[in-house]
Amino acid sequence: MLTLECPYCGVMADETELSPGYEAHLKRFGPGSTDEQFEAYMFARKNPKGVHFERWRHAYGCGKWFLAARDTATLEVFGTYAAQSSAPPQALQDKIKAKRPDWKGF
Amino acid sequence: MKRYSAFALAREALSNHMGWERAWASPAPRAQYDAIIIGAGGHGLATAYYLGKNHGLTNVAIIEKGWLGGGNTGRNTTIIRSNYLQDSSAAIYEKARSLYETLSQDLNYNAMFSPRGVMMLAQTHHEVRGYLRTAHANSLQGVVTEFISPQKVKELCPILNIDGPRYPVLGALWQARGGTGRHDAVAWGYARACSAMGMDIVQNCEVKGVTSANGVVTGVETTKGYIGTKKLGIVVAGHSGQVADMAGFRLPVEAVALQALVSEPIKPCMDVVVMANTVHGYMSQSDKGEMVIGGGTDGFNNFTQRGSFHHIEETLRALIETFPIISRLKMLRQWGGIVDMTGDRSPIISKTPLGNCFINCGWGTGGFKAIPGSGWAMADLMAKGEPGPLAAEFDMWRFKEGRFIDESVAAGVAH
Numbered sequence: 001m002l003t004l005e006c007p008y009c010g011v012m013a014d015e016t017e018l019s020p021g022y023e024a025h026l027k028r029f030g031p032g033s034t035d036e037q038f039e040a041y042m043f044a045r046k047n048p049k050g051v052h053f054e055r056w057r058h059a060y061g062c063g064k065w066f067l068a069a070r071d072t073a074t075l076e077v078f079g080t081y082a083a084q085s086s087a088p089p090q091a092l093q094d095k096i097k098a099k100r101p102d103w104k105g106f
Numbered sequence: 107m108k109r110y111s112a113f114a115l116a117r118e119a120l121s122n123h124m125g126w127e128r129a130w131a132s133p134a135p136r137a138q139y140d141a142i143i144i145g146a147g148g149h150g151l152a153t154a155y156y157l158g159k160n161h162g163l164t165n166v167a168i169i170e171k172g173w174l175g176g177g178n179t180g181r182n183t184t185i186i187r188s189n190y191l192q193d194s195s196a197a198i199y200e201k202a203r204s205l206y207e208t209l210s211q212d213l214n215y216n217a218m219f220s221p222r223g224v225m226m227l228a229q230t231h232h233e234v235r236g237y238l239r240t241a242h243a244n245s246l247q248g249v250v251t252e253f254i255s256p257q258k259v260k261e262l263c264p265i266l267n268i269d270g271p272r273y274p275v276l277g278a279l280w281q282a283r284g285g286t287g288r289h290d291a292v293a294w295g296y297a298r299a300c301s302a303m304g305m306d307i308v309q310n311c312e313v314k315g316v317t318s319a320n321g322v323v324t325g326v327e328t329t330k331g332y333i334g335t336k337k338l339g340i341v342v343a344g345h346s347g348q349v350a351d352m353a354g355f356r357l358p359v360e361a362v363a364l365q366a367l368v369s370e371p372i373k374p375c376m377d378v379v380v381m382a383n384t385v386h387g388y389m390s391q392s393d394k395g396e397m398v399i400g401g402g403t404d405g406f407n408n409f410t411q412r413g414s415f416h417h418i419e420e421t422l423r424a425l426i427e428t429f430p431i432i433s434r435l436k437m438l439r440q441w442g443g444i445v446d447m448t449g450d451r452s453p454i455i456s457k458t459p460l461g462n463c464f465i466n467c468g469w470g471t472g473g474f475k476a477i478p479g480s481g482w483a484m485a486d487l488m489a490k491g492e493p494g495p496l497a498a499e500f501d502m503w504r505f506k507e508g509r510f511i512d513e514s515v516a517a518g519v520a521h
Contacts, residue, residue, distance in 0.1 A: 001415060016416050020405035039506040043358035043449040047347040049409045072407045
């Protein structure tokens with residue numbers, strides 16, 4: 001079972017305690033944007049086979065949203081971090097790069 | 107190709123069945139083809155078959171990373187139905203269902219289509235209204251379905267508990283000519299027919315890149331070398347995003363795991379397919395006697411062909427409430443497949459930004475039932491370069507233009 005550490009309450013939470021929220025770090029586009037930008041925001045997803053950054057919610061715990069770095073091809077979890085982040089923390093990116101030298105980066 | 111028949115069986119019996127020829131050839135790829143299909147699953151093989159049968163295009167190769175029919179075609183619960191709400195969905199799924207009716211005769215290969223009837227239980231008042239609406243839509247679309255009473259449900263499937271404490275059965279959407287098929291035989295039958303038309307099925311050959319010149323596809327780089335082609339069809343389900351990336355475009359698709367499982371074999375006790383979308387489970391009985399069970403997808407991107415254990419538990423919990431008789435059955439095997447989900451839960455059969463490159467993907471959790479219709483529509487698109495009536499609504503630009511085919515609402519859970 002997938003286990004993620006909630007960065008707020010520090011609990012190692014089982015998947016049954018969490019709600020998945022798919023791709024993280026999407027840039028919002030609304031009124032004033034082009035059709036292409038809005039379509040990309042709504043529907044285009046990276047869907048990588050490998051390193052992926054995702055939103056998760058500690059639904060049956062503290063209830064807060066957080067972000068996680070995970071490998072979709074092996075289910076390995078690299079780490080979790082606060083939702084108020086515009087990019088993954090540098091330390092986490094370095095850790096992923098060390099484990100996955102082929103990773104093209106965030 | 108020697109035809110299969112009762113006479114052939116008698117003839118081969120005289121030589122102790124040593125004279126049967128291989129069902130399909132496994133040649134090395136040639137340097138150039140008129141068309142290449144990436145993906146020898148049901149949809150890819152059906153596309154190739156109808157390219158040859160309907161359009162006379164037989165200089166075709168079907169390239170497969172693993173073995174043919176080894177992806178979702180070999181991993182599904184084999185349910186065939188066409189009771190969809192939206193007109194464009196009903197049209198393509200009904201085309202597929204009607205082709206299944208005569209597929210065995212057409213391919214000279216027993217695909218074991220069993221129109222035993224499919225019922226989708228209504229267990230909330232919302233579902234009753236939804237299925238009544240679908241039944242009315244289906245009668246306008248020419249798809250034969252009806253909304254039946256709980257008593258009729260009990261009559262058709264006596265092992266079903268219609269008086270559950272939480273979710274009593276309030277009725278069901280019944281499609282009498284829906285049913286099941288033999289999933290491997292569908293892939294094998296199409297493969298044999300394609301091979302007989304002179305097409306090359308190249309297994310254990312992974313595509314590593316797509317080459318193009320002046321915005322038009324020219325060939326594919328594979329683990330068995332470069333293969334040139336005039337037209338390319340990408341029909342790879344779970345890895346659609348990865349192959350599309352090689353061809354230089356993005357898809358509104360995410361890959362998630364969907365699981366299925368079978369029980370130990372028991373005596374015949376259920377001769378219909380039952381889907382219970384509110385409690386999240388569906389079940390039928392195979393010819394071997396195993397109960398074939400499916401449930402929901404995981405909620406996160408996954409390429410591992412194995413899903414979360416708690417979904418199995420949830421599915422079985424729901425089905426035990428619906429079918430108390432199965433509570434002591436042992437589960438025999440469990441597996442997962444990687445399904446490609448689009449934003450509106452409807453497939454994509456489309457031209458792409460790359461010239462002469464076409465894509466068929468996004469069948470999500472409901473691809474098996476669509477195989478013949480999907481291949482028919484995709485072959486039409488690849489042969490003519492423009493979509494025919496079946497594929498017209500399923501282009502990849504519908505997301506930008508807001509022309510959704512919204513089956514995520516219409517079909518509930520078990521799509």
